[in-house]
Amino acid sequence: MPDVISADRLAVNGGTPVRDRLKNPWPSWPATTEAEWKREIEPALREVYLEKTEGLPATRSDRFGHAFAAYCGAGYGLMMPHGTDAISASIAGALDLDGLREGGEIIIPNYTFIATASAALSVRCRLALVDIDPVSFTLDPNAVQAAITDRTVGILPVHIGGHPADMDALNAIAHRHGLVVIEDAAQAHGAEHNGRRVGPLGDVGAYSFQSSKNLTAGEGGCLVTDRPQIYERACAFKDVGRRPGGERWEYPRHGWNYRTSEYLACILLVRLKSLQVQTEVRSRNAAYLTRELRRIGGLTPPAARPWVTRHGYHLYMTRYDPEQFGGRSRDEFITALTAEGIDCTPGYQRPLTDEGALKSVTQEYPDRVRRLPCPHVEFVCRHSVWFYQSMLLGTRDDLDDIAEAVDKIRLAFSR
Numbered sequence: 433m434p435d436v437i438s439a440d441r442l443a444v445n446g447g448t449p450v451r452d453r454l455k456n457p458w459p460s461w462p463a464t465t466e467a468e469w470k471r472e473i474e475p476a477l478r479e480v481y482l483e484k485t486e487g488l489p490a491t492r493s494d495r496f497g498h499a500f501a502a503y504c505g506a507g508y509g510l511m512m513p514h515g516t517d518a519i520s521a522s523i524a525g526a527l528d529l530d531g532l533r534e535g536g537e538i539i540i541p542n543y544t545f546i547a548t549a550s551a552a553l554s555v556r557c558r559l560a561l562v563d564i565d566p567v568s569f570t571l572d573p574n575a576v577q578a579a580i581t582d583r584t585v586g587i588l589p590v591h592i593g594g595h596p597a598d599m600d601a602l603n604a605i606a607h608r609h610g611l612v613v614i615e616d617a618a619q620a621h622g623a624e625h626n627g628r629r630v631g632p633l634g635d636v637g638a639y640s641f642q643s644s645k646n647l648t649a650g651e652g653g654c655l656v657t658d659r660p661q662i663y664e665r666a667c668a669f670k671d672v673g674r675r676p677g678g679e680r681w682e683y684p685r686h687g688w689n690y691r692t693s694e695y696l697a698c699i700l701l702v703r704l705k706s707l708q709v710q711t712e713v714r715s716r717n718a719a720y721l722t723r724e725l726r727r728i729g730g731l732t733p734p735a736a737r738p739w740v741t742r743h744g745y746h747l748y749m750t751r752y753d754p755e756q757f758g759g760r761s762r763d764e765f766i767t768a769l770t771a772e773g774i775d776c777t778p779g780y781q782r783p784l785t786d787e788g789a790l791k792s793v794t795q796e797y798p799d800r801v802r803r804l805p806c807p808h809v810e811f812v813c814r815h816s817v818w819f820y821q822s823m824l825l826g827t828r829d830d831l832d833d834i835a836e837a838v839d840k841i842r843l844a845f846s847r
């Protein structure tokens with residue numbers, strides 16, 4: 433590429449895009465194939481349908497819970513209808529909550545999907561929303577330490593985009609203060625912290641299988657833990673207070689109905705088999721894209737903190753530097769990149785506490801939400817550009833298109 437290019441060559445100004453999405457679409461997600469449908473999915477769904485075993489006794493959901501726990505290196509796994517419910521059940525299990533009693537305050541990052549907060553609110557916990565580490569975008573242990581009061585009962589790190597949070601530091605803080613640690617691993621399938629998969633690294637962890645996630649059945653969730661008591665309480669929370677393996681008409685605890693359809697479990701059992709290979713492809717492609725973006729400059733690729741032995745790459749989260757793009761705004765860049773045929777998003781555009789949902793909770797119930805200073809969250813919200821995990825399942829040519837488009841825009845904006 434030349435040192436500068438004319439702005440009218442940009443697709444946003446009528447030029448030819450780097451990629452024609454219609455002729456050359458991005459890899460679609462989930463990666464379904466006719467062959468997989470015929471060989472694995474159809475026979476599994478058919479069996480459930482003809483055997484009339486769509487709900488209880490839910491042996492396939494149990495089987496998936498065990499299989500996913502084994503994948504995460506955890507002793508117990510409990511399938512849930514959504515990641516949000518998996519977080520609520522995890523909190524209820526870890527803190528011995530029945531969902532009716534006030535639960536105490538939980539510290540969460542102010543940079544996450546709304547469900548992290550709503551799951552905690554749904555089991556009557558209060559929230560303290562704190563700052564993130566500017567490199568990994570995960571919960572900053574120093575911010576957690578500074579937020580602890582005598583009302584704090586738990587810490588809820590989010591392995592955002594697939595980057596594991598600093599679990600050693602967070603577990604050490606929790607240990608010192610007698611707090612529980614609940615991991616939100618909704619975006620971190622296959623991610624490893626010092627050689628161990630995330631989820632059971634604190635007391636309990638929750639995954640999501642919603643349609644964008646690296647393992648999906650459209651919807652779905654699972655909690656994983658090594659603690660039998662947490663598992664049993666979560667089972668009661670999920671299944672109207674029943675004990676796992678207990679009597680059908682006996683309800684020793686208060687609980688709700690978060691049972692799942694067996695059809696969902698069938699699909700997850702099949703797709704779990706591909707998760708590791710896909711995780712490795714994403715890792716290799718992310719490493720390649722990182723090399724290319726570093727060469728070009730202007731978009732800082734995601735960095736991994738030293739404890740990360742595997743990034744899950746649910747999102748490839750970059751930081752935009754306007755100075756390297758002639759002072760043009762992040763939003764102008766995203767418009768130009770999208771016009772070049774490259775899918776991308778700014779992601780979370782404001783701290784969670786600035787979202788209408790949490791503003792209204794704060795207004796109605798002022799003691800439920802506490803916001804601490806979050807300068808890094810504010811910066812990241814203004815500068816992020818994310819690429820989706822499915823783009824990392826593509827070919828080198830796909831990744832070269834991303835790099836070429838970034839380079840093209842940088843050269844045009846720099847004129």
Ligand SMILES: Cc1ncc(COP(=O)(O)O)c(C=O)c1O
Nearest residue numbers: 514515516545547548618640642
């Ligand atoms: C960080 C995070 N937490 C929780 C959830 C909630 O999962 P679900 O949509 O399956 O309820 C999601 C995703 O949707 C998420 O990205």
